[in-house]
Amino acid sequence: MVQDWRKLEVVDRCVADSYETPTMAETHSLQDLQQPAVSSKVFVQRDYSSGTICKFQTKFPSELESRVDKQQFEETIQTLNNLYAEAEKLGGKSYLEGCLACLTAYTIFLCMETHYEKVLKKIARYIKDQNEKIYAPRGLLLTDPIERGLRVVEITIFEDRSIGSGR
Amino acid sequence: MKNCDYQQIDPQALPTPTPTPPPHQGEPRAGEDKPKTPKRKWEVFPGKNRFYCDGRIIVARQSGVLPLTLGLILVTSGLFFIFDCPFLVKHLTSCIPVIGGVLFVFVVITLLQTSFSDPGILPRATPDEAADIEKQIDQTGNTSYRPPPRTKEVLINQQVVKLKYCFTCKMFRPPRTSHCSLCDNCVERFDHHCPWVGNCVGKRNYRFFYTFIVSLSFLTAFIFGCVTTHLALRAQGGKGLVFALQESPGSAVELVICFFSVWSILGLSGFHTYLVASNLTTNEDIKGSWSGKSGGEDVTNPYSHKNIFINCCSVLCGPMPPSLIDRRGFLPADESAQTGAADIELPTLAVKNEANVFLYPLDTLVTLSGAVGFQLPAIIIIILIIITVSTTFVPLHVYIHVLYELYIYFFMFLYIMCCKIDLAIIVGNLININSLYIPSCVFIYFTVFISLFHSQTVLVSIRSFCVCGCACVCVCVCVC
Numbered sequence: 001m002v003q004d005w006r007k008l009e010v011v012d013r014c015v016a017d018s019y020e021t022p023t024m025a026e027t028h029s030l031q032d033l034q035q036p037a038v039s040s041k042v043f044v045q046r047d048y049s050s051g052t053i054c055k056f057q058t059k060f061p062s063e064l065e066s067r068v069d070k071q072q073f074e075e076t077i078q079t080l081n082n083l084y085a086e087a088e089k090l091g092g093k094s095y096l097e098g099c100l101a102c103l104t105a106y107t108i109f110l111c112m113e114t115h116y117e118k119v120l121k122k123i124a125r126y127i128k129d130q131n132e133k134i135y136a137p138r139g140l141l142l143t144d145p146i147e148r149g150l151r152v153v154e155i156t157i158f159e160d161r162s163i164g165s166g167r
Numbered sequence: 168m169k170n171c172d173y174q175q176i177d178p179q180a181l182p183t184p185t186p187t188p189p190p191h192q193g194e195p196r197a198g199e200d201k202p203k204t205p206k207r208k209w210e211v212f213p214g215k216n217r218f219y220c221d222g223r224i225i226v227a228r229q230s231g232v233l234p235l236t237l238g239l240i241l242v243t244s245g246l247f248f249i250f251d252c253p254f255l256v257k258h259l260t261s262c263i264p265v266i267g268g269v270l271f272v273f274v275v276i277t278l279l280q281t282s283f284s285d286p287g288i289l290p291r292a293t294p295d296e297a298a299d300i301e302k303q304i305d306q307t308g309n310t311s312y313r314p315p316p317r318t319k320e321v322l323i324n325q326q327v328v329k330l331k332y333c334f335t336c337k338m339f340r341p342p343r344t345s346h347c348s349l350c351d352n353c354v355e356r357f358d359h360h361c362p363w364v365g366n367c368v369g370k371r372n373y374r375f376f377y378t379f380i381v382s383l384s385f386l387t388a389f390i391f392g393c394v395t396t397h398l399a400l401r402a403q404g405g406k407g408l409v410f411a412l413q414e415s416p417g418s419a420v421e422l423v424i425c426f427f428s429v430w431s432i433l434g435l436s437g438f439h440t441y442l443v444a445s446n447l448t449t450n451e452d453i454k455g456s457w458s459g460k461s462g463g464e465d466v467t468n469p470y471s472h473k474n475i476f477i478n479c480c481s482v483l484c485g486p487m488p489p490s491l492i493d494r495r496g497f498l499p500a501d502e503s504a505q506t507g508a509a510d511i512e513l514p515t516l517a518v519k520n521e522a523n524v525f526l527y528p529l530d531t532l533v534t535l536s537g538a539v540g541f542q543l544p545a546i547i548i549i550i551l552i553i554i555t556v557s558t559t560f561v562p563l564h565v566y567i568h569v570l571y572e573l574y575i576y577f578f579m580f581l582y583i584m585c586c587k588i589d590l591a592i593i594v595g596n597l598i599n600i601n602s603l604y605i606p607s608c609v610f611i612y613f614t615v616f617i618s619l620f621h622s623q624t625v626l627v628s629i630r631s632f633c634v635c636g637c638a639c640v641c642v643c644v645c646v647c
Contacts, residue, residue: 041295041299046341049321049323051469052355088486088488090486094484095480095484097484098484098485098486102378105273105276105277114486116486116488146489148293148296149492150491151296154295
C-alpha cells in the first residue's frame with residue numbers, strides 16, 4: 001500500500017506542469033488526482049442469453065473505438081467469459097465437491113477454498129496482467145467484475161491531455 | 168518518454184472507487200498509514216441486515232421466529248436424549264442415540280448456516296453505473312417525476328424474460344433475482360424470505376436450507392418413532408398409556424411437538440424436492456411464471472436442464488458461488504467520506520442496529536401478534552394448550568381428538584403468520600397457490616367433522632365444532 005502511494009506521487013509530479021497544481025510531497029487524497037485524469041467510464045453489461053451464468057456482452061463499445069483494437073478487446077472479454085464458465089461448470093469435480101460438502105454438513109467451506117474462489121483468483125491475475133500489458137499503456141483500466149457484484153465490466157478511460165503525442 | 172509515465176502507474180492504485188485491497192481478503196495493512204482505523208464494508212452496508220463477529224455473520228433485521236425454531240429443536244432433542252434414550256438403549260440398541268445425535272448435529276449446523284450466511288445479495292449499483300443506465304433509458308432527460316416501471320426484455324433459451332428495474336438498487340435485476348422488502352436487498356435466485364430461519368433463502372444458502380428441512384424431517388420422524396416405541400414398551404403388560412406418560416412426562420411434550428411439526432415439515436420437504444427437481448424457485452412457482460397461467464401457451468422454464476438428475480445436481484451440488492458483498496473488506500478513507508456524503512444515514516444505522524439488539528425479542532412478539540385477526544388464533548391456541556394440559560385424566564380417544572384440534576390451530580397459526588409476513592405474494596395469488604397447506608387443511612376438516620359425529624363425549628364434540636368454526640374464520644381472514 002505504501003509503495004502505491006509513492007507511485008502516484010511520481011505521476012503527480014509529471015502532471016503538475018500542465019495542470020499547474022502545487023506538487024504535494026505528502027500523500028494526498030485520491031479525489032484531487034482523480035479530477036484531471038479520469039474522463040469517463042464505460043460499462044460492459046451482462047449477457048443473459050444463455051441463462052443466469054456469468055457472461056459479458058462482447059459488443060465493442062463505441063467510446064473505445066479510438067483507444068483500443070476491437071479484436072483485442074473482444075478477445076479479453078471472451079477469455080473472461082471462458083474463465084467464468086470454467087468456474088461455474090457443472091462437471092464431475094464440482095459434483096464431488098458438492099457431495100463431500102453435503103456429507104460434512106457444509107463445514108468444509110469454512111476450511112477449504114472452493115473451486116470458484118480459485119478461478120476468481122485466476123481471473124484477478126488475468127485482469128491485472130491485461131491491464132499492465134495492453135490497457136494501461138492506452139490510458140484505460142479494467143475493473144475486476146467481482147468488485148461490482150459480477151454485474152458489469154467497468155472500463156475507466158483516462159484523459160491523456162498532458163501526453164498529447166501519438167494518439 | 169512521456170508514455171512511460173502511464174506504465175509507472177500501478178493499475179491497482181489508480182483512482183477508481185474500488186478499494187485497493189484484493190476483494191476477498193480485507194488486508195489490515197491498509198490501516199497503517201491512516202490516522203484512524205478504516206471502516207469495513209459491512210458498517211456502511213445499505214440494506215436492512217445486521218452483522219455480528221465483525222462482519223462474519225449476517226442476519227436479517229428481524230430475526231423472525233429463529234429463536235423459537237432453535238428452541239423447539241433443542242428442547243425436543245434434549246428431552247429425547249434425557250428421557251427416551253436411556254430406556255431405549257437398555258431395551259433395544261445403542262445405535263439410537265448415535266443416529267439421533269448425528270441428525271441433531273446436521274440440523275443445527277445447517278440451520279445456523281442458513282440463518283447466518285449471505286443468501287446471494289447483490290450489491291447496489293455505484294453512482295456511475297446508475298448514471299450510465301439512466302442515460303441509456305432516459306432520452307428525454309426529464310427526471311422530475313418517477314417514470315413508469317422500466318423493463319428490459321431478454322431472450323433466454325428461446326424464452327422471453329422481462330428484467331425489471333429496481334429503484335432501490337438502481338439497476339436492472341438479473342433474471343431470477345428479486346428484491347426482498349424485509350431485508351431491502353436484491354437477492355439472486357430469490358426463493359423466499361423464511362421467518363423460521365430469520366433470513367432470505369437465495370442462491371447461496373438454498374442448499375443449506377434444503378439440507379436443513381430434509382434432515383429436520385428425518386429427525387422429527389425419528390424422534391416421533393422412538394417416543395412412540397418407548398411409550399408402547401412402557402405401557403405393555405396392561406399398565407396403560409397414562410401410567411407410561413406419568414413415568415416419562417418429557418415424552419408427552421416430545422410427542423405433541425413432533426406430531427405437529429412432522430406433517431408440515433414433511434410437506435415442505437416434499438414441496439422443495441419438487442422445486443429442486445424442476446429447477447424452480449418458490450417465488451416463480453407461486454407466481455406461476457413458467458406454468459403457462461400468466462404467460463402464453465408455450466411457456467416453459469428456460470433454466471431447467473430438462474433432466475431431473477441434472478437439475479438436482481446443479482441446484483444442490485453445483486459450485487458454491489462467492490459472496491458478492493465482501494462484508495469484511497476495508498473501505499479506503501476517501502471512500503468512506505464519499506459514502507458518508509452520499510448516504511448520510513448509513514453510518515448511524517450501524518450504531519442504531521447495535522442499540523436495537525436488546526429490543527429484538529419485543530420485535531419478534533410485535534411481528535407475531537401485530538396484524539389484524541392475528542391475536543385471536545394466538546389467544547385460542549394458548550387457552551387450548553392450558554385446557555389440554557389440565558385434562559390429563561381423560562381416556563385415549565379423547566387425547567387424539569384434542570391433538571387434532573391443536574394441530575389444526577397450529578396449522579392455521581402457521582398459515583396466517585406466513586400470509587401476514589409475506590402478504591403481497593401469498594394473498595395476491597391465493598387462488599393459484601401451489602402449496603400443500605390448503606389440501607391438507609381440507610383433509611383435516613373432514614376428519615374432524617367425521618369424528619364430531621362419532622364422538623362419545625359431548626364436550627369433545629362441542630370443542631371440535633368450535634375448531635372448525637375458528638378455522639373457517641381464519642381462512643376468511645386470510646382471503647379477505
